[in-house]
Amino acid sequence: MHYNFNDIEAKWQKYWNDHQTFKASNNSDKPKYYVLDMFPYPSGAGLHVGHPLGYIASDIYARYKRHQGFNVLHPQGYDSFGLPAEQYAIQTGQHPKNTTEINIDGCLDNEGNLIKKYLKDDGTIKDSALIEKGKIISVKDENYQNYVIKGYRRQLDKIGFSFDWSREVRTSDPDYYKWTQWIFIQLFESWYNNETNKAEPIDSLTAIFSSEGNANVNAVCDEDIEAFTADQWNAFSSEKQQDILLQYRLTYLAETEVNWCPVLGTVLANDEIVNGVSERGGHPVIRKKMTQWSMRISAYAERLLQGLETVDFTESLKETQRNWIGKSQGAEVEFRIQNSEFRISVFTTRPDTIFGVSFMTLAPEHDLVNKITTPEQQQAVNDYIEATAKRSERDRMADVKTISGVFTGAYAEHPFTKEPIPVWIGDYVLASYGTGAVMAVPCGDQRDYDFAKHFNIPIPNIFEGVDISTEAFTGKDNVVIANSGFLNGLNYKKATKLAIYNLEQLGQGKGKTNYRLRDAVFSRQRYWGEPFPVYYVNGKPQMIATEHLPIVLPEVEKYLPTEEGEPPLGRADVWAWCTKTNKVVSNQLIDHKTVFPLELNTMPGWAGSSWYFFRYMEEKANRDQAFASEDALNYWESVDLYIGGSEHATGHLLYSRFWVKFLKDRGFVNIEEPFKKLINQGMILGTSAFASILKFDPINISENQMEDISKLIKRIGSIFISYDYKKIIPNSTKQLSLEELKNIDENLFNNIDELIDLDSLPTLRTNEIFIYIEPFYPININFVDTSNKIIFNQNFLIDHMYLNFKKKAILNSENEFIVSREVEKMSKSKYNVVSPDAICAEYGADSLRLYEMFLGPLEQYKPWNTAGITGVHGFLKKLWKLYIDDNGVKVTDAEPTKDNLKTLHKTIKKVQEDIENFSFNTSVSTFMIAVNELGAQKCTSREILEPLLVLISPYAPHIAEELYSLLGHTTSISTVTFPKFDESHLIESSKVYPVSFNGKMRFTMELPLDLSKDEIEKIVMADERTQKQLDGKTPKKVIIVPGKIINLAGF
RNA sequence: GCUCAAGUGGCGGAAUUGGUAGACGCGUCGGAUUCAAAAUCCGAUUCUUCGGAGUGCGGGUUCGAUUCCCGCCUUGAGUACCA
Incomplete structure (x- = not known):
C-alpha cells in the first residue's frame, strides 16, 4: 500500500465535513478554548503559501487543545469590505459584492471545472473570473484553472483546517453590518464620564445638563466647550443642544485634516502617496480639512494603556501600542500674544526649561496662524502654508535634514520674564500632535536647536556647566538649571514641579498628562463599506432607530466620487430617509420635513473587524436577536489565542480593544480585553x-x-x-x-x-x-x-x-x-507567488502544513523555497512505512523495547513543550528524529505507534486519521487523549561529558551520573588525553558541574 | 527621523535557566540498486596553513557567551484612510 496522499486527504476532508467533526457547541462539560485567526480580506489574487502560515499554527493549537479535552471554538470568516474590491469596481464597473463573492467562493465547481456562468460563448473565460484581468484564457488551454480565481474557501478547505464553518461571518453581509451600525449608534448615544471612568448613556448627561448645567461635568469631550447653567441649557434650541451634545458623544462629527487628491476626488492614505503625489496616476495631493465622523478613542487612552498589563502579547507589540498611545507627563502652558487677545497653548514635557524659550513654532495649519500674522509677513506665511500642504505628515516627520519655517511677525510674551518671543511657523511641528504648537527651547531640543541655528535665533543656555556650542543637551538627569530666575540651581524634578506651581499661580498653565493617541477618523469617502445609519435634519446628524437596521448599501451606477467631490454614495438615487415610513426612499422625495438626506460616507475597514470575534460566539440560527446572546458571550468570554500579522498592531488591535471596553461599559459584554494571548506570525x-x-x-x-x-x-x-x-x-x-x-x-x-x-x-x-x-x-x-x-x-x-x-x-x-x-x-x-493548491496537488496538504511549520520560527520572516518540501514529504512517506508495507498494516501487539519507549516519551515531552511554546518548527524536527529512530529500531509495537499518531495528528491530520483508521479505529482521531509523558523512560545512569580546556571542548568521556565532583576530577586528570592537552602544566581551576560539563582552566 | 524586530555553514534553521555551536531538513559530492531514469537506501559535507579559528562588527563581564552588558553596522517592519 502506497502513501496516496491525494485520496487520503480528500477522504478525510469529506469525512470531517460530513460528520461536522469540528463544530463547536455552546453547551459542553468540557472547558472552553477559543482559537482565532485574524480576519482575512478575500482578495482576487487568492491565497499564496504565506497566508496559511498563521492558520496552520492556530489549527495545530486548536487540534492540540481538542486532544487535551477542550471544547474548542475555531471559526473563520471574511473581512469582505475594502479598497481592492472597490478599485476593481471603479475600473470595470463590476459590483464589489459580486467580485467579493467570486473571491470567496471561486469559479470552479466541485470537480474543478469552470462554472458555466463565467464562460463566454467563444469558450474564453470572463474577465471577472480571472486572477489577472485582461488576459485571454480559454477552457481549452492546458491548466486553465491556474488562471482563474479558485476562491478562498476552496483553497482553505484543501489544507485541512479544523474550522467550524457553520459560524462563518462576512462583514459585507447586511445581517452582519446591521450590528456594526447598531454599535455605531450606541457609541453616538454615549459619553465618557471621567468620574465613573466609563461610558454612559447620553441621557444621563442631558439629565445633568437640565438639572445643573455643565459646570461640574467631568467628561472626555472637545476642548473649549462653553459653560452653561441648567436654565441656559433648557432654554437652548434643540439644534444648539444637539451641537453641544456632539461635543461629548463618543462618535462625533468634526473637522479633520486629510490627504485630498483633487483629481481623483478622494482622500488618500499616507501610503497611497509617493513623493507628494498619488501612487495611482501621480496626481497632486494636498492637506485639506473635511468634516468627518470621529471616534473618541482618546477617552480610553489610559485604560488601553493599563489593559496591556493584563494581556499576554509580545513585549514588542505592547511597546508599539504604548508608543502609539504615547502617554507623557508635563504641563500645558499658555503664552499671550503681544498686543492681541490671542493665546498660544503648548504642551511641554519640560516645563523646567521654560526660561530657555527663545521662540515658538506653530504648525502651519494652526488656527492662530492667520489671526496673528502681521501684514508684512502675510505673503511669506501664505506661500509657506501652500508649500507645506503638499507634504505628507510622514514626510514631515521623517525629514529632519531640511529645515524650513517662516516668521509670523507676531511676538508672544514669556509668562515669567515678559520678554517678547518671536512666533514662527514650521512644518516640523504637526497640527495633530498635542496642541500643534511648541515652545522652542533650542538648548534642550535638537530640532529646536537646528531651527534656531538655521534662522539665527539666539540659543540661551540654561544648563549649568553644559556646552551647547555644537548640539543641544537633551538629557534631563544630572543637570542643574541656570539662568532661569526662580528655577536656578534646581534639578529637573524640582524645577518641573516649581515651574508648574508658578504657572498655575499666574493662571497660565497647569500640570497635564498628554496622550499622543488621537481620535480616530471613522468616515471614508468610499462605496464598499458599511453605510452609516445617519440622516441629516438641518445639517444635524440623526440616528435611525435600531429596529430599522440594517440600512443597506444602495446601488450606484459608478463607484467613483461625484463630479462635485461627494463620496460615491452621492450617486445613489435611492438614498434618503423617510421618517414616516422608516424606509430608505428616492432622493427626489427629500423635502427636509419628513424625508431627509442620508449620510454619504461609509465606515472604515476596521469597523467590521472591531467586534467580529463576538459574532462567532453565537451560532448562526440565533444571530437575529443580538450581535451575540448573553449566554454565548458568557460561555466563550474572550479569545484565548489570537494569531495574526504584526501589521495590525496599532490599527485593528487597538480599535477592537477600544470597542470592547466601550461595549463593556454599556453592559453589552462582560470582558475588558478581547484577546488573552496574541501571537504575531511572520511573513513568508x-x-x-x-x-x-x-x-x-x-x-x-x-x-x-x-x-x-x-x-x-x-x-x-x-x-x-x-x-x-x-x-x-x-x-x-x-x-x-x-x-x-x-x-x-x-x-x-x-x-x-x-x-x-x-x-x-x-x-x-x-x-x-x-x-x-x-x-x-x-x-x-x-x-x-x-x-x-x-x-x-x-x-x-x-x-x-x-x-x-x-x-x-x-x-x-x-x-x-x-x-x-x-x-x-x-x-x-x-510574479513570485507560490500557490498552496499546486503544493497540495503535488505533495499533499500534510506536507504543506509540516513544511510551513518546518521553515522556521512562527514569528520570523523567512523565504519560501519549494524545493525543500521534499524533506518533510519524505518524512511522511517514512512515517507511512513505519505502519504499512506491501502486505498492509504491519503494526503488532509486540511489547515495546526500552529504546522504543525512550524514543516515544522524549518525543511526547518535546512536542508538548514545543506546542505550548509555539515552537512548531522544532517539533517537526522531533518527529523526524522519532521516525528515524523507530525505523532503525524496527519498531512495530502498537503501544508506541498509536500514541505517536496522536502526537503528529495536529500537524499532519490526514495521514494521522488514515493510519489511525487502518489500525482498526472507526472514529476520528481528533479528540483522542494526548499521550501522557512518563519520565521514568528517560532516566539515564551515565552522561557523555564534554571535557573543555580553557572553555574549548576537546574530547568527551562517558561517566556514571552518580559520581561526586572529586571522583570525576580524579578520573579526568588520570586520562591520558587530559595530560596531552595540559602538556605538563597544571590548571589553576577545575570546574565540574555534575551532569553538565567539565572545564579545566587557567594554564 | 522615531519605534520595534532580526543578523549563526552554499540555503531554511537548531542550541528552552550562560555549559559539547551547526540538531533536523534542503542543496552539493561519493556510493548501492537499475539496461537507464525516477523512486529508495548508505556515507560525507563550517572554515583550516591541521596548530587551531569560528555565531554581523568593536569592546566588556565570566572558569565558560549565539545567549548577559556597552558602543556601532546592516536588513526588515510599523509610523494613524492598504487590509
Whole structure:
C-alpha cells in the first residue's frame, strides 16, 4: 500500500465535513478554548503559501487543545469590505459584492471545472473570473484553472483546517453590518464620564445638563466647550443642544485634516502617496480639512494603556501600542500674544526649561496662524502654508535634514520674564500632535536647536556647566538649571514641579498628562463599506432607530466620487430617509420635513473587524436577536489565542480593544480585553525571478547623431540576456562600449548584432553607446526551475507573450536562459507567488502544513523555497512505512523495547513543550528524529505507534486519521487523549561529558551520573588525553558541574 | 527621523535557566540498486596553513557567551484612510 496522499486527504476532508467533526457547541462539560485567526480580506489574487502560515499554527493549537479535552471554538470568516474590491469596481464597473463573492467562493465547481456562468460563448473565460484581468484564457488551454480565481474557501478547505464553518461571518453581509451600525449608534448615544471612568448613556448627561448645567461635568469631550447653567441649557434650541451634545458623544462629527487628491476626488492614505503625489496616476495631493465622523478613542487612552498589563502579547507589540498611545507627563502652558487677545497653548514635557524659550513654532495649519500674522509677513506665511500642504505628515516627520519655517511677525510674551518671543511657523511641528504648537527651547531640543541655528535665533543656555556650542543637551538627569530666575540651581524634578506651581499661580498653565493617541477618523469617502445609519435634519446628524437596521448599501451606477467631490454614495438615487415610513426612499422625495438626506460616507475597514470575534460566539440560527446572546458571550468570554500579522498592531488591535471596553461599559459584554494571548506570525517571503535586460545608453552624443540613436533604442526595446553574462557586464557602474564588448565576448556581440541589425545603423559601432545590465524584469516563478533556468513552454509564452520574449532573448551557450533571484514579499505584481493548491496537488496538504511549520520560527520572516518540501514529504512517506508495507498494516501487539519507549516519551515531552511554546518548527524536527529512530529500531509495537499518531495528528491530520483508521479505529482521531509523558523512560545512569580546556571542548568521556565532583576530577586528570592537552602544566581551576560539563582552566 | 524586530555553514534553521555551536531538513559530492531514469537506501559535507579559528562588527563581564552588558553596522517592519 502506497502513501496516496491525494485520496487520503480528500477522504478525510469529506469525512470531517460530513460528520461536522469540528463544530463547536455552546453547551459542553468540557472547558472552553477559543482559537482565532485574524480576519482575512478575500482578495482576487487568492491565497499564496504565506497566508496559511498563521492558520496552520492556530489549527495545530486548536487540534492540540481538542486532544487535551477542550471544547474548542475555531471559526473563520471574511473581512469582505475594502479598497481592492472597490478599485476593481471603479475600473470595470463590476459590483464589489459580486467580485467579493467570486473571491470567496471561486469559479470552479466541485470537480474543478469552470462554472458555466463565467464562460463566454467563444469558450474564453470572463474577465471577472480571472486572477489577472485582461488576459485571454480559454477552457481549452492546458491548466486553465491556474488562471482563474479558485476562491478562498476552496483553497482553505484543501489544507485541512479544523474550522467550524457553520459560524462563518462576512462583514459585507447586511445581517452582519446591521450590528456594526447598531454599535455605531450606541457609541453616538454615549459619553465618557471621567468620574465613573466609563461610558454612559447620553441621557444621563442631558439629565445633568437640565438639572445643573455643565459646570461640574467631568467628561472626555472637545476642548473649549462653553459653560452653561441648567436654565441656559433648557432654554437652548434643540439644534444648539444637539451641537453641544456632539461635543461629548463618543462618535462625533468634526473637522479633520486629510490627504485630498483633487483629481481623483478622494482622500488618500499616507501610503497611497509617493513623493507628494498619488501612487495611482501621480496626481497632486494636498492637506485639506473635511468634516468627518470621529471616534473618541482618546477617552480610553489610559485604560488601553493599563489593559496591556493584563494581556499576554509580545513585549514588542505592547511597546508599539504604548508608543502609539504615547502617554507623557508635563504641563500645558499658555503664552499671550503681544498686543492681541490671542493665546498660544503648548504642551511641554519640560516645563523646567521654560526660561530657555527663545521662540515658538506653530504648525502651519494652526488656527492662530492667520489671526496673528502681521501684514508684512502675510505673503511669506501664505506661500509657506501652500508649500507645506503638499507634504505628507510622514514626510514631515521623517525629514529632519531640511529645515524650513517662516516668521509670523507676531511676538508672544514669556509668562515669567515678559520678554517678547518671536512666533514662527514650521512644518516640523504637526497640527495633530498635542496642541500643534511648541515652545522652542533650542538648548534642550535638537530640532529646536537646528531651527534656531538655521534662522539665527539666539540659543540661551540654561544648563549649568553644559556646552551647547555644537548640539543641544537633551538629557534631563544630572543637570542643574541656570539662568532661569526662580528655577536656578534646581534639578529637573524640582524645577518641573516649581515651574508648574508658578504657572498655575499666574493662571497660565497647569500640570497635564498628554496622550499622543488621537481620535480616530471613522468616515471614508468610499462605496464598499458599511453605510452609516445617519440622516441629516438641518445639517444635524440623526440616528435611525435600531429596529430599522440594517440600512443597506444602495446601488450606484459608478463607484467613483461625484463630479462635485461627494463620496460615491452621492450617486445613489435611492438614498434618503423617510421618517414616516422608516424606509430608505428616492432622493427626489427629500423635502427636509419628513424625508431627509442620508449620510454619504461609509465606515472604515476596521469597523467590521472591531467586534467580529463576538459574532462567532453565537451560532448562526440565533444571530437575529443580538450581535451575540448573553449566554454565548458568557460561555466563550474572550479569545484565548489570537494569531495574526504584526501589521495590525496599532490599527485593528487597538480599535477592537477600544470597542470592547466601550461595549463593556454599556453592559453589552462582560470582558475588558478581547484577546488573552496574541501571537504575531511572520511573513513568508517569495523568491522573485528577474530577467536581466541589456540596456543601451547613448552618452556624449552630438545632436545630429541623436535621432539615429533614439531610433535604435526604440527598435531594440528590451533585449533580455541570460544572467550568465552578468560576469561580463557586472553592473551599471561599469559600462562598456560596443567595441569593448566585442573584445570580451564575441558570441554575445554576434548575438546582439543579429538581433538588432547594427549594420543598418553604421554610426553605432562607436564608443558612444554604453551597455549595461539591469536585472529587474520580473518573470513568473512558475516558469523557472530550481537551477534558475526559464522553462520555455506554452504557458510561459501565454504569460509573457506580449514581450515576445524568446525572440528578444539572448540565451547562453547551453541554450538556456538564466534568471537572477531576489527574496521579497510575495505579490502578484512580482510574479513570485507560490500557490498552496499546486503544493497540495503535488505533495499533499500534510506536507504543506509540516513544511510551513518546518521553515522556521512562527514569528520570523523567512523565504519560501519549494524545493525543500521534499524533506518533510519524505518524512511522511517514512512515517507511512513505519505502519504499512506491501502486505498492509504491519503494526503488532509486540511489547515495546526500552529504546522504543525512550524514543516515544522524549518525543511526547518535546512536542508538548514545543506546542505550548509555539515552537512548531522544532517539533517537526522531533518527529523526524522519532521516525528515524523507530525505523532503525524496527519498531512495530502498537503501544508506541498509536500514541505517536496522536502526537503528529495536529500537524499532519490526514495521514494521522488514515493510519489511525487502518489500525482498526472507526472514529476520528481528533479528540483522542494526548499521550501522557512518563519520565521514568528517560532516566539515564551515565552522561557523555564534554571535557573543555580553557572553555574549548576537546574530547568527551562517558561517566556514571552518580559520581561526586572529586571522583570525576580524579578520573579526568588520570586520562591520558587530559595530560596531552595540559602538556605538563597544571590548571589553576577545575570546574565540574555534575551532569553538565567539565572545564579545566587557567594554564 | 522615531519605534520595534532580526543578523549563526552554499540555503531554511537548531542550541528552552550562560555549559559539547551547526540538531533536523534542503542543496552539493561519493556510493548501492537499475539496461537507464525516477523512486529508495548508505556515507560525507563550517572554515583550516591541521596548530587551531569560528555565531554581523568593536569592546566588556565570566572558569565558560549565539545567549548577559556597552558602543556601532546592516536588513526588515510599523509610523494613524492598504487590509
